[in-house]
Amino acid sequence: MKNLLLAVCTSFLFLACDKVKMDVKTTKSEEWKPVDSATATKAWMDFATPGEMHKMLAKSDGAWSGANTMWMENGGKPMTSTSEVSNKMIFDGRYQVSEHKGNFMGMPFEGMSITGYDNAKKKFVSNWIDNMGTGIMNMEGEWNASSKSIEFKGKMTDPARPGRDCDIREVFTFVDDNTQKLEMYGPDSKTGKEFKTMEIKFTRNK
Structure with missing residues (x-):
């Protein structure tokens, strides 16, 4: 249940971030790069999971x-x-x-x-x-x-x-x-x- 809830939350955050219009000047290295939902969800899961440290x-x-x-x-x-x-x-x-x-x-x-x-x-x-x-x-x-x-x-x-x-x-x-x-x-x-x-x-x- 926790993993399902986390997956739903991260998918929501990914979609929300994707829709945000950033009114800032960025350099080439800072340009927004699109990420597919599966990659974004896995990244959020990895980010949220406690590890050895x-x-x-x-x-x-x-x-x-x-x-x-x-x-x-x-x-x-x-x-x-x-x-x-x-x-x-x-x-x-x-x-x-x-x-x-x-x-x-x-x-x-x-x-x-x-x-x-x-x-x-x-x-x-x-x-x-x-x-x-x-x-x-x-x-x-x-x-x-x-x-x-x-x-x-x-x-x-x-x-x-x-x-x-x-x-x-x-x-x-x-x-x-x-x-x-x-x-x-x-x-x-x-x-x-x-x-x-x-x-x-x-x-x-x-």
Whole structure:
């Protein structure tokens, strides 16, 4: 029944997209190319079906404790804190929701991310929101099998420079089944050069 419903939905989306008039200028490489309904339906089925990367994410489900280290500027004094994280796969194993709770400079901190693996892009995708901002951070990441890590790259709002974003980078390493490490990099406020802004070592609660 699920497959039938998905096939009907994807066929509808294909027909709907085919009828849309795109009022934009495109280059030759971006020109719309017609796709037959059978090919489109199979592509949507492949796109919607969780795979090995989703199973890998699911192994992180559960409760974790974080040991956090942050730097406000390159070479600055590190600030340490602790946090608690709860991971849970949703939508039949397609995405993982992570809820973070802790403290930052004596203030309560809450954050949430949604991470998935985009079968069409062959990349991990992630976004982040928290109670210390009003923007949404979006990133895409490549899997590195040799280091068992995902390197995410993206943009986030730079509140000190209104109307502008800044480049960010994260390296998330699956050390083992019970240990993970997140390293975040961003621009130094004085020089604009990249430096490590945060490191979190996650340990699975037993």
